[in-house]
Amino acid sequence: MDEQDLDPDFAERFHRERRPPCQLYLISPQTLSAGFEDRLRAALDAAPVAAFQLRLKGIDDHAIARAAEPLQKICADHDTAFIINDSISLAKRLGADGVHLGQDDGDPRDARAILGKDVQIGVTCHNSRHLAMEAGEAGADYVAFGAFYPTGTKKVEYFAEPEILSWWNTLFPLPCVAIGGITPQNAPPLVAAGADFIAVSGAVWNASEGEASAVLAFSGILA
Numbered sequence: 001m002d003e004q005d006l007d008p009d010f011a012e013r014f015h016r017e018r019r020p021p022c023q024l025y026l027i028s029p030q031t032l033s034a035g036f037e038d039r040l041r042a043a044l045d046a047a048p049v050a051a052f053q054l055r056l057k058g059i060d061d062h063a064i065a066r067a068a069e070p071l072q073k074i075c076a077d078h079d080t081a082f083i084i085n086d087s088i089s090l091a092k093r094l095g096a097d098g099v100h101l102g103q104d105d106g107d108p109r110d111a112r113a114i115l116g117k118d119v120q121i122g123v124t125c126h127n128s129r130h131l132a133m134e135a136g137e138a139g140a141d142y143v144a145f146g147a148f149y150p151t152g153t154k155k156v157e158y159f160a161e162p163e164i165l166s167w168w169n170t171l172f173p174l175p176c177v178a179i180g181g182i183t184p185q186n187a188p189p190l191v192a193a194g195a196d197f198i199a200v201s202g203a204v205w206n207a208s209e210g211e212a213s214a215v216l217a218f219s220g221i222l223a
Contacts, residue, residue, distance in 0.1 A: 147180020
């Protein structure tokens with residue numbers, strides 16, 4: 001089978017029969033306000049969350065490590081994987097459950113050598129099938145595609161179409177993550193296309209009804 005687009009009905013049926021249900025992957029705000037620990041606890045109390053990624057910008061690793069300690073414990077108490085963004089060395093220092101690497105953040109092979117076989121390694125692949133296949137060959141545990149929708153969380157340079165999720169999970173057993181501007185309203189096409197995880201940030205932390213209600217809304221869609 002080559003990289004041509006697959007029949008969407010076949011892809012969706014194949015996904016349902018072969019893979020477990022889509023799960024929620026929560027990403028932190030870029031800065032943490034006072035009381036964020038309680039907000040994270042409320043979000044994880046609301047419904048199952050597979051992973052929480054700590055993604056902080058503009059501060060050094062020592063400050064991130066201090067912020068991470070209580071959040072890591074909250075995640076452990078909720079059986080939620082604690083993922084560090086960008087930094088292999090910080091993931092090692094904290095004993096994190098995983099690290100998520102952008103294209104300029106290091107090689108998955110090096111991350112594996114440093115972090116060991118049990119740590120989850122994810123790689124941002126934008127809208128590129130080639131980058132995703134390279135990440136898989138390098139030993140990544142999951143690949144992330146996006147952005148699928150406009151987002152204010154970060155500057156968007158690449159947009160992906162849902163078909164890339166169907167193509168990926170029909171050909172490869174490695175899980176794929178959909179990211180970028182995802183809300184409870186626009187998530188269903190990505191779930192139907194075959195996303196194994198939906199990665200969200202602003203739709204939870206900026207939700208007018210609060211993070212717990214937002215997580216519940218996503219949970220209803222994923223169920």
